[in-house]
Amino acid sequence: MANFQFPCPACTQTIECDTQYAGMDLTCPICQSPITAPAAAAAPPAAKKGRLSVTLPAQSHQSAPPPPQTIAQAPKRPIKKGPIIQIAAAVIIIPIIIYFLWPYAVQLQNKFSASLDKSAEGSDGGQVGAIADLYSVLDATDPVNFESRMEDFDTSTVRAESAPRKPALNLPSIPPVYTLDFDESDIPMSQVNGSLSGADFVPDLIRFDRAGQTYVLHMRQGTNAFPDRELFIYLKLKAGQSFEANTFEVTKEFQSGAPQIVKKWRTGPRLFGQKNFSTGYMMKLEFEKVAGGGLPGKIYIALPDPEKTVVAGHFIAETGLFDSGQQ
Numbered sequence: 001m002a003n004f005q006f007p008c009p010a011c012t013q014t015i016e017c018d019t020q021y022a023g024m025d026l027t028c029p030i031c032q033s034p035i036t037a038p039a040a041a042a043a044p045p046a047a048k049k050g051r052l053s054v055t056l057p058a059q060s061h062q063s064a065p066p067p068p069q070t071i072a073q074a075p076k077r078p079i080k081k082g083p084i085i086q087i088a089a090a091v092i093i094i095p096i097i098i099y100f101l102w103p104y105a106v107q108l109q110n111k112f113s114a115s116l117d118k119s120a121e122g123s124d125g126g127q128v129g130a131i132a133d134l135y136s137v138l139d140a141t142d143p144v145n146f147e148s149r150m151e152d153f154d155t156s157t158v159r160a161e162s163a164p165r166k167p168a169l170n171l172p173s174i175p176p177v178y179t180l181d182f183d184e185s186d187i188p189m190s191q192v193n194g195s196l197s198g199a200d201f202v203p204d205l206i207r208f209d210r211a212g213q214t215y216v217l218h219m220r221q222g223t224n225a226f227p228d229r230e231l232f233i234y235l236k237l238k239a240g241q242s243f244e245a246n247t248f249e250v251t252k253e254f255q256s257g258a259p260q261i262v263k264k265w266r267t268g269p270r271l272f273g274q275k276n277f278s279t280g281y282m283m284k285l286e287f288e289k290v291a292g293g294g295l296p297g298k299i300y301i302a303l304p305d306p307e308k309t310v311v312a313g314h315f316i317a318e319t320g321l322f323d324s325g326q327q
Contacts, residue, residue, distance in 0.1 A: 006038050169314055173202065176312035180282045180302050182251045185312075187284060187300045192219070192313035196229045197265040197273065201311060203231075208243075208295045208317040215243055217285075217297075217317060226270060231311060232262040233285070233301070244295075248285040252304065255279055261301070263309060280304040295319045 005016045010033035017026075021037045028035055174190035193202045203219040210216075217233040236259070237243060250258045261277040281303045288296040300312040 008033065008035055010035070169316065171314060174313070176300065176310050178302055178308045178310040180252045180304065182249070182282050182284075185282060185284060185300045185302070187298050187312055187314075190313045192299060192311060192315040194309070194311035194313075195307070196221075196231060196263055196309050196311065197305070198307040199229065199265070201229050201231070201309075203315070206315050206317040208319040208321070210321060213237055213239075219311065219315075222266075226266065227264075228266045230262075230264040231301075232260075232264075233283075234260040234262075243287050244289045246287055248283065250281065250283040252280055252282050259283070261303065263303065263305075275305065277303055277305075290319060290321055293319065295321070 002019050003016050004019055004022070005014055007014055008028040008031065010028060011031040013028065013030045015028065015035075017037060022039045024037050026035050026037055027033070169191050171189060171191045173193050174188045176188055176194050177186075178195075179185050191202075192206070193200070195201055201219075201221055203221055204223050205218075205220040207218045207220075208215065209218070213236060215235040215237065217235070219231040220227045221230070222228040235243065235248065248259065256279075258278060258281075261281060261283075262274065263277075264272050264274045267273050281301065283299070283301040285299045285301070286297055294316040295318075296314075296316050298314045301310070303309040
C-alpha cells in the first residue's frame with residue numbers, strides 16, 4: 001500500500017505511515033503527543049527534516065492495524081502527607097497539653113519540696129553536719145571562694161547538735177537601733193539579736209573557728225539542716241596578734257582591710273539569698289578570753305543594705321580553740 005507523510009502538530013517531526021492509518025488517532029513516536037492522522041489526500045508535503053517511517057507489517061488477513069506503540073512513562077509517586085500532618089499535629093497539640101498540665105506539675109513539685117523540708121527539720125544533721133562545719137572553717141581562709149564551695153556543699157547545713165548546749169547569758173533581749181554612725185552606736189546589755197534582711201534575727205548557734213591565720217565568727221538562726229538566717233564575720237589577724245582580749249572596729253569610711261561580712265537568708269525550702277560586704281558597714285567587736293570551751297564577746301554591726309540589717313548584744317561563742325592557760 002502507498003505511504004503518506006504529515007508533520008506532528010506538537011514537535012513538527014515528519015511522520016510517514018501507511019494509508020491505512022488515515023483518519024486514525026495515533027501517538028507521536030518522538031514527543032508522545034496524541035495526534036490524528038489526516039486523510040491521505042489531505043496529507044501536506046513532507047518537511048525538510050529527517051524522516052521517521054512507520055510501516056505496517058505484512059498480515060495474512062485484512063484487519064485494522066494496531067496503533068503505533070508509545071513509550072510507557074513511570075507513574076509519578078504521590079507525595080506522602082502522613083509525616084507532615086503528624087508533625088503539624090504535634091506542634092499544635094503538645095503546647096496545649098503542657099498548658100493544662102503545668103499547674104498540676106507545679107503543685108506536685110511544691111508538695112515534694114515541702115516533704116523534703118519537713119524531713120530535714122526532724123533530722124539532727126549527723127555526719128553531714130560535721131562535714132558542713134569543716135567546710136565553714138575552710139571557707140574562712142578565702143571569702144572569695146565562699147560561693148564556689150557552696151556548689152559542692154551548702155555550708156548552711158551546720159550540725160544541729162542534739163547534745164545540751166551551754167546555758168545562754170542571763171540577759172534580756174533588747175532590739176538594737178540601726179545606725180551607720182560609729183559614735184552613735186551602742187552595744188546594748190542584752191543577748192545578741194537584731195534584724196537580718198528584714199526579719200528578726202536571734203541566733204540559735206554561735207561558733208568561733210580558725211583556719212590558718214583566718215578566724216570566722218558564725219551566727220546561725222535555725223536548728224535544722226537548713227537555717228533561716230546566718231551571719232559570717234571573717235577576721236584575718238596580723239602576725240603575733242591574738243583574737244583574745246582584742247577589739248575590732250570598722251567605720252563605714254573604710255576602703256580596704258576591713259573584715260569580710262557575709263549574710264545569708266532563706267528564700268525557699270532549699271533556696272538561699274546571699275550578699276557580701278567588704279566596705280560601707282560599721283562594726284564594733286570585742287572578745288574576751290576563751291574559758292570552758294566558750295569565747296565571750298559582744299558586738300554591734302550594721303550593714304548598708306536596703307533592709308538595714310543590724311545585730312548587737314553579748315554572746316558566748318562555742319569554739320574548739322584552747323583556753324589561754326592551756327596554750
